Amino acid sequence: MKMPLDIQRIIISRTDSIGDVILTLPMCAWLKSQFPACTLIFLGKAYTKPVVDCYPAVDEFVDWQEIESLPSAAKVARLAELNADAIVHVFPVKEIASLAKKAKIPMRIGTSHRGFHLLTCNHRVNFTRKHSNLHEAQLNFELLRPLGLNDIPSLKDVKEYGSLFKPVSVDLPQEVNALVNDSSKTVILHPKSQGSALEWPLERYMVLASFLANEGTTVLFTGTQNEGDQFRAFIPSHERIVDLTGKLSLSEFIVLISKVGALVACSTGPLHIAGVCGTRAVGLYSPRKPIHPGRWQPIGKHINILVYNEDCPQCKKGKKCLCVQDISVEQVVAALTSPAK
DSSP, X not given: OOOGGGOOEEEEEOOSOHHHHHTTHHHHHHHHHHOTTOEXXXXXXXXXXXXXXXXXXXXXXXXXXXXXXXXXXHHHHHHHTTOOSEEEESSOOHHHHHHHHHTTOSEEEEETTSTTHHHHOSEEEOOOSTTOOSOXXXXXXXXXXXXXXXXXXXXXXXXXXXXXXOOOOOOOOHHHHGGGSSGGGEEEEEOOOTTSSOOOOHHHHHHHHHHHHHTTOEEEEXXXXXXXXXXXXXXXXXXXXXXXXXXXXXXXXXXXXXXXXXXXXXXXXXXXXXXXXXXXEEEEOXXXXXXXXXXXXXXXXXXXXXXXXXXXXXXHTTOOOOGGGGOOHHHHHHHHHSOOO
16 A cells, blocks of 8 residues: 555544543554554653553654643644654544644544534544444544545454553562462452543442452552542451552553453543453443443453443433443452453
8 A cells, every 4th residue: 555645754643541542552553554664653641651652553652731831833843843744633632633734734634523623634534433333443443544544444453453552561569569479369440430431339349359359369459549539448458458549650550450360440541451451351331322332342352341231221212321330249250250252
């Protein structure tokens, strides 16, 4: 395939959260497979850099927050300095789209469903996410059609692209590393999602933790310091249950996830990290579109997805429903031991 317009440097713009970034990375692998000589630049928020650094298809990372803090003229100059031939607005941001045009990036690709792209993008792809049956990672590929993509990859192929994710080697704190000597008997419970998903009740995580610990499994609770403040007082006192909230950098957390036997969480970033690390990922989901697992489950080879009722009448009507809270502890225990899909 010949690179359109002799494009050599491509910016992938995705300035939102960890899970969304992970589901964007397979696009980068496809671009590298088609155009090995091209340089891929990932424009994202600084806190997601440790995730992008684990993906060899990306050549450079640029911190959007560093650009955002600059005066207007300097923002344009900074983007122009990247000498990009194309930018793909995977996560539409009006200011970035405007800056890309002012920086005279020749090929500017975005969805036609954003009004500001009418004035800022010269390649607008018409597709819808909300009502699609495709996975989010597949939907991202729609934006590569102006770069020569003819067919959306299968979910199997997307998972293969995701498997290129390799945690950057960092040393875990000695006391943390000692907890994963027997990875098959170590499970991470990540109860919160910073509001990005419907969550399983905290009390059920605590019951699950007690059950697993009594069965000889080491249980690690993870999350930010603020998230830990919300549930730390409820963590059962047990020699096999450890509170790691707020104690790890993201780079360390990625390595830890790659070393444990399983991770349990709702639809949030650490669940997606587990998926691409090859760690068993047990995801707790609502079946309601557009937040259902068909669109948002992690990509990986060891995935177990739980919903309370796939035919939930409220969810089928698209109405707000908390049926995810009715998933039982017994179902999660079974998912931790049954073959992954």
